[in-house]
Amino acid sequence: MKMLSPATSAECLPAERLAERLGALSHRKRMEILRYLAASDRCCCKDVVGRLDLAQSTVSQHLKVLVEAGLVRVKPDRQRSIYEIDREALAATAQGVTALVEACCDEPQPVGCTEPRIREL
Amino acid sequence: MKMLSPATSAECLPAERLAERLGALSHRKRMEILRYLAASDRCCCKDVVGRLDLAQSTVSQHLKVLVEAGLVRVKPDRQRSIYEIDREALAATAQGVTALVEACCDEPQPVGCTEPRIREL
DNA sequence: CATCTTCATCGTCTATCGACGATAGACGAT
DNA sequence: ATCGTCTATCGTCGATAGACGATGAAGATG
Structure with a gap:
C-alpha cells in the first residue's frame, strides 16, 4: 500500500512516532536483534533466538515491538x-x-527564562 | 575497513549508554522539555512546569531522567x-x-539465516 | 495419521515508569 | 522569626515493560 511517500520519509515522522521508534531502539537486546537482522538481511525468529540468551517468547515479543515501531x-x-x-x-x-x-x-538565542515562546514539536 | 574517526565523541558512546539516552529521548514530554531548554538556553524547573501540563514533581522527575542520561x-x-x-x-x-x-x-551482505556470525554491538 | 518444528499468544511474575500529592529543605524577603 | 518560593524526594497508585513457561495453531515431515 503506497499511501504516501512525499520525498524524504523522515520529515513525515510525527513526534509521537519518533518517540515510539526511539523507545524500540532503547533496548540493548533489540539493538542486537536489529544488527543481526541487518547482517542476515532476513531471517526467522528461531535464528534470532539462537543468538540471544533469551526465551523464544521473549524474542518474539521484542520482534513484535520492532515491527510495531515500523523498524522491521x-x-x-x-x-x-x-x-x-x-x-x-x-x-x-x-x-x-x-x-x-x-x-x-x-x-x-539567549532567550531568558521568562520568554513565553516554545515552538511546537 | 576502519572508516571511523576516533575523534568524534559519538564513538565512545557504549551501547548501554546510547540505549539509556534513547530511552530518555523516547518520551513526548521530555522531547518538549529538551526543546524548551534549547530555546531558553538555561532555565529552572518552575519555568518548565509552566509550559507543560504536568505537576512540578513530575517535571522534576523528567529533568532528573534527562540529567542522568547526560543530555542535560x-x-x-x-x-x-x-x-x-x-x-x-x-x-x-x-x-x-x-x-x-x-x-x-x-x-x-546476503548472508543466509544459518550464518553463525553476528558482530558484537 | 502422528509427529516435529516454528511461532504467536496467554498467563504470570517482578520491576520499572509516569503521574500525582504531600512534605521537607534551602533560600529570599518581610 | 516568619512567610513565601522553589526544588527534590518520598509514598502511592495504576499501567506498562520485560522476562519466562505453557499452550495451541499452522505447516513440515514421517
Missing part, C-alpha cells in the same frame, strides 16, 4: 515468519533524531 | 536549579543513532 517488516512464510529490517525506516529515524538535535542546537 | 546539565543556583541542555551530548547521541543505522545499512 514481517512476512509469514510457511510455518515461519520472515523478519526483515526496514532500512528506510531506520534511516528516517536517524534523520528524525538528527532533526531534533539540530532544532535544539540551532536555537542558541 | 544542572547547576544549583540559590534556591533554584538551573538546567542547561548539553548540545554536545545531544549531538553525540544523534551520531550514535546514525552510526547504528549505518552499521545496519552497510551490511547488505
Whole structure:
C-alpha cells in the first residue's frame, strides 16, 4: 500500500512516532536483534533466538515491538515468519533524531527564562 | 575497513549508554522539555512546569531522567536549579543513532539465516 | 495419521515508569 | 522569626515493560 511517500520519509515522522521508534531502539537486546537482522538481511525468529540468551517468547515479543515501531517488516512464510529490517525506516529515524538535535542546537538565542515562546514539536 | 574517526565523541558512546539516552529521548514530554531548554538556553524547573501540563514533581522527575542520561546539565543556583541542555551530548547521541543505522545499512551482505556470525554491538 | 518444528499468544511474575500529592529543605524577603 | 518560593524526594497508585513457561495453531515431515 503506497499511501504516501512525499520525498524524504523522515520529515513525515510525527513526534509521537519518533518517540515510539526511539523507545524500540532503547533496548540493548533489540539493538542486537536489529544488527543481526541487518547482517542476515532476513531471517526467522528461531535464528534470532539462537543468538540471544533469551526465551523464544521473549524474542518474539521484542520482534513484535520492532515491527510495531515500523523498524522491521514481517512476512509469514510457511510455518515461519520472515523478519526483515526496514532500512528506510531506520534511516528516517536517524534523520528524525538528527532533526531534533539540530532544532535544539540551532536555537542558541539567549532567550531568558521568562520568554513565553516554545515552538511546537 | 576502519572508516571511523576516533575523534568524534559519538564513538565512545557504549551501547548501554546510547540505549539509556534513547530511552530518555523516547518520551513526548521530555522531547518538549529538551526543546524548551534549547530555546531558553538555561532555565529552572518552575519555568518548565509552566509550559507543560504536568505537576512540578513530575517535571522534576523528567529533568532528573534527562540529567542522568547526560543530555542535560544542572547547576544549583540559590534556591533554584538551573538546567542547561548539553548540545554536545545531544549531538553525540544523534551520531550514535546514525552510526547504528549505518552499521545496519552497510551490511547488505546476503548472508543466509544459518550464518553463525553476528558482530558484537 | 502422528509427529516435529516454528511461532504467536496467554498467563504470570517482578520491576520499572509516569503521574500525582504531600512534605521537607534551602533560600529570599518581610 | 516568619512567610513565601522553589526544588527534590518520598509514598502511592495504576499501567506498562520485560522476562519466562505453557499452550495451541499452522505447516513440515514421517
